[in-house]
Amino acid sequence: MRLDERLDEDERVETSEPMYDYSIGRQERLDGTPAVYADDEPGPNDPLYQFQWHLHQIDAYQAWSASRGTGIVVAVIDTGVLYADSGDRFRKVEDLNAFVPGYDFVDDDEEPLDEHGHGTHVAGSVAQTTDNEYGGAGVAPGA
Numbered sequence: 001m002r003l004d005e006r007l008d009e010d011e012r013v014e015t016s017e018p019m020y021d022y023s024i025g026r027q028e029r030l031d032g033t034p035a036v037y038a039d040d041e042p043g044p045n046d047p048l049y050q051f052q053w054h055l056h057q058i059d060a061y062q063a064w065s066a067s068r069g070t071g072i073v074v075a076v077i078d079t080g081v082l083y084a085d086s087g088d089r090f091r092k093v094e095d096l097n098a099f100v101p102g103y104d105f106v107d108d109d110e111e112p113l114d115e116h117g118h119g120t121h122v123a124g125s126v127a128q129t130t131d132n133e134y135g136g137a138g139v140a141p142g143a
Contacts, residue, residue, distance in 0.1 A: 048136035054125075060139055069140025074126050078119030080104060080112040 007016035043049050043061050055061070080102070102112040114120045128138030 044131040044137045045133050046130060046135055046137050047133070052136050055137060055139065058139075060137070067140075068130075068142035069127065070142030072140060072143040074140065074143045076119060076123045076126060078114075078122050079116040080114035080119045081123045082114040082117070082120045 002018070004016045004018050007013045043055075049055070103110060104112040106115075112119075124136075124138060126138055127140055127143040128136060130137040130141035
């Protein structure tokens with residue numbers, strides 16, 4: 001008998017369930033080529049760009065020759081944004097030229113700092129600083 005089944009029979013225990021740990025191994029594309037692209041593919045000089053399969057799938061490199069998003073304003077409505085430069089030093093909102101401050105509806109203040117990480121991830125996917133030899137690339141780095 002599994003532990004969770006034994007615990008379910010114990011009147012002192014209200015509920016129990018097993019914790020499953022899932023993982024996905026290295027994925028291959030349907031055509032058999034590796035999901036991670038080669039280092040020699042054209043692209044920005046950011047070291048993690050080669051692993052950003054989503055940018056390769058939408059042919060972002062070709063799109064950047066038409067536009068890098070300069071002048072475009074993108075609203076990311078999420079958990080906030082953790083502002084940091086490539087030196088991991090935190091910057092104030094007023095120091096960011098391309099950032100329009102939002103509102104923190106959780107803490108009811110005007111500093112929407114991301115305490116969960118998801119909003120920072122989404123904002124980075126959209127407009128992460130690109131071609132700075134640090135991290136990865138954004139879809140519209142000029143936005």
